[in-house]
Amino acid sequence: MKKIGSINNVFNVLSDLSLQHILILPHVRADADAMGSAVGLARGIEQLNVKTEIMVDEEIPAYLNFLIAGYPMKIYTNEIIDTIQKPDLIILIDHHEVERLGQRKEILEKFSNVPILIIDHHKIQAETENEFHQNFGSNQILTIWLESDRSSVSEMIAELFLHTDEKFSLNDSVATSLMGGIYGDTGGLRYANSGIRTFEICASLMKQNLAIDLISEKLFGEKPLNQLRLISEVFANVKLSQNGNIMWFVVEPELLDKYQVTQDDLEGLCSQMRDVENIDLAILIRKISDDEIRVNLRSNQAIDVSELARKYGGGGHARAAGITIEGYHDLNLFETDLIKQAELMICAE
Numbered sequence: 001m002k003k004i005g006s007i008n009n010v011f012n013v014l015s016d017l018s019l020q021h022i023l024i025l026p027h028v029r030a031d032a033d034a035m036g037s038a039v040g041l042a043r044g045i046e047q048l049n050v051k052t053e054i055m056v057d058e059e060i061p062a063y064l065n066f067l068i069a070g071y072p073m074k075i076y077t078n079e080i081i082d083t084i085q086k087p088d089l090i091i092l093i094d095h096h097e098v099e100r101l102g103q104r105k106e107i108l109e110k111f112s113n114v115p116i117l118i119i120d121h122h123k124i125q126a127e128t129e130n131e132f133h134q135n136f137g138s139n140q141i142l143t144i145w146l147e148s149d150r151s152s153v154s155e156m157i158a159e160l161f162l163h164t165d166e167k168f169s170l171n172d173s174v175a176t177s178l179m180g181g182i183y184g185d186t187g188g189l190r191y192a193n194s195g196i197r198t199f200e201i202c203a204s205l206m207k208q209n210l211a212i213d214l215i216s217e218k219l220f221g222e223k224p225l226n227q228l229r230l231i232s233e234v235f236a237n238v239k240l241s242q243n244g245n246i247m248w249f250v251v252e253p254e255l256l257d258k259y260q261v262t263q264d265d266l267e268g269l270c271s272q273m274r275d276v277e278n279i280d281l282a283i284l285i286r287k288i289s290d291d292e293i294r295v296n297l298r299s300n301q302a303i304d305v306s307e308l309a310r311k312y313g314g315g316g317h318a319r320a321a322g323i324t325i326e327g328y329h330d331l332n333l334f335e336t337d338l339i340k341q342a343e344l345m346i347c348a349e
Ligand SMILES: [Mn+2]
Pocket: 033, 034, 094, 121, 151, 152, 153, 185
């Protein structure tokens, strides 16, 4: 399904005058869109005199500070669970699966009678709204606005602002957060997910006198030299399929140590691999620890990588998807299997 629910559902939920405190939960390893949309939405809700709180699973990478713009972000820890005040509404943003909450699944379990609002643009597996409710695996009251044709959730949140001039008003800080999110998910309006509405919304946001050069610089520039040195080593050693249209690389922790960089420095690398001419599919396999493998998948029209990710319990979009595997796996076997599946899928297209 491409769409479940609508923007009106969000208005209806937020117009409940009894709301006093809303907890917003973006997906684990929040990216520019997750953070930009969460902060933008929180700032809008605050204009209704409702208290908001955003809780993330881990420290936010420094390059995203510009779109957080001073919002007091809370980081989940096991100790914090007892001190979290019961919210009147929980909002899941930029994802629609409990699994993508990471450790914060505990929060849903603790507040199992708090209604949930879901706003997302990832691919929807369910064929009907009922099926979605069943798959979600919780008895909480769910309100949904899902549109998998949208470039980003930040675009959807911007839509909320543009539809409710009298309730939410845009300012330069909110517009920067939302534009940062849209830029993050569209690669600076370069990917196929940038539609007519995306450009229209960006034009509306630009009316807030955004410094678009600074947004681009933060998201796509300012690369540490060591990160570029690591990238050059990756490109020097990438593997190519027989047809030369699949490019992949396995990052072991030792490589990050060698260049004194972190997993955050690998953001965007897989998209760069896809940028190579004649590449239909780019795969970055990252060994995080002996118990965790993460995979980035980027493609062009030749293959829907969300389908490939699904085979290993992952998901995402047609052109950008990811897989996280927990528990011990033989890395070589996994690599061989994944590439074989990828080749089969590309042949079948
Ligand atoms: Mn997104």
